[in-house]
Amino acid sequence: MALRKTKIVATLGPSSSEEGILERMIDAGVDVVRLNFSHGTAADHIARAELVRDICRRSGKPVGILCDLQGPKIRIGKFENDRILLKVGDPFILDAACKLGNQQRVGLDYKTLPSEVVPGAVLLLDDGRIVMHVDDVQNAEIFCTVTAGGMLSNNKGINRQGGGLSATALTLKDREDIRTAVALEADYIAVSFPRSGADIEIARQLVVDAGGHAAIVAKIERAEAIDALEEIIDASDVIMVARGDLGVEVGDAAVPGLQKRMIRMARLRNKLVITATQMLESMISNPIPTRAEVSDVANAVLDGTDAVMLSAETAAGHYPLESIQAMHRVCIEAEKEYDSQHLQQQINDEFGFIDEAIAMAAIHAAEHLNVKAIAALTKSGSSVTWLSRSNTNVPIYALTTERNTRRKLTLYRGVYPYHIEQPNDDLGHILYDAEETLLRLGAVQRDDLMMLTFGEPIGKAGGTNTLQIVKVGEHRREHR
Incomplete structure (x- = not known):
């Protein structure tokens, strides 16, 4: 299989x-599997994680595991007959006191919604498929007029156009799910739904308190998160x-412009x-995209x-394997058009860390020599x-x-993590093993230039x- 720089995350x-x-x-x-904690039980997720680990042990391929917290449930309740059909112009009431x-x-799962909206607000239900204009708010009732209709079924989500709902990013369920x-x-x-860097720091502390080592991913999905983008990125390890x-x-x-801005900033x-x-x-229902x-x-x-x-x-789709194969093909072709446009800017930047300077020196040298591979011996992964x-x-x-470093590195673009033994601190022995690892992988051949x-x-x-x-071929252990 051709080497692909861009990593693929697949939801189980x-x-x-x-x-x-x-x-x-x-x-x-x-490269990474996603366990969506919005669905399934803790036992389901644990069983899937154990299956992934077992497959990886047999195959020797590292695969990371990403656990995606549900976040606040800003949703409507249930209907007597599971669903209704709304037409443009219909009056409709979102009622925090309604049972069915x-x-x-x-009804509303999010009971404080009536206190967070005012007349003139626009509410978007079911990912924006249903749109309602808020006419009035009285106690627990939000009186609306439907401006975009359709079928509305149980437990669909609610957003306010422009954002501004105050639901906390980490619910009691999320805290249990972190454990x-x-x-x-x-x-x-x-x-899910962080509004500030503080939300990320709270999650990180909860992970540490539970004895975990997981890196923190901030999902950028609220309008407020765009206003706090710099502090959220700085507080997190990854953004989604x-x-x-x-x-x-x-x-x-x-969204397209924001996507480009977020990737660039990160x-x-x-x-x-x-x-x-x-x-x-x-591809949920078709074999080709x-x-x-x-x-x-x-x-x-x-x-x-x-x-x-x-x-x-x-x-949940009919073609999970074909979806992976299609994603792989597209990434490989797109990467052929990708160049090192950011390299010179990075080379010209001042460096704050020795390992950063070493990394940039390695890249600069590799770009000007016929280097076939870079082998980065790493403990924490920071230099990578x-x-x-x-x-x-x-x-x-x-x-x-x-082991933990190897699995985390599965998400890094252009990085291929492998296990290496370190039976002692003899540098010659370790560098020889690194060279032999790349030879075994076919990354280099005898007399090629490689970088360590x-x-x-x-x-x-x-x-x-x-x-x-x-x-x-120049590195040899003293005692073989």
């Missing part, structure tokens, strides 16, 4: 929980361009980016995203972050003794301070 669900299909999906190119809805009104995510050794935990709810709140036309801050939502939506979907995925790759994500396509931001065409092999970055003393986290350019 009923269509992808059987061992055989999941094994084929991983073999086809899944009918053609005239429906579940830590128990199943999640590599990434995604926070969550285009569904975001598009409902800010308007669909604003990369400049050396943070990772996942682009998500409806990327291959038609539309041309528009192909262009959408390719555009995200050209923007510089680290990863592209599949949701219902792999969780700098390498992955560089957009180099030289493949980056992250070699680590740390590592830290002395060996094994110190965040201590990359050395760069070597060697001809393959």
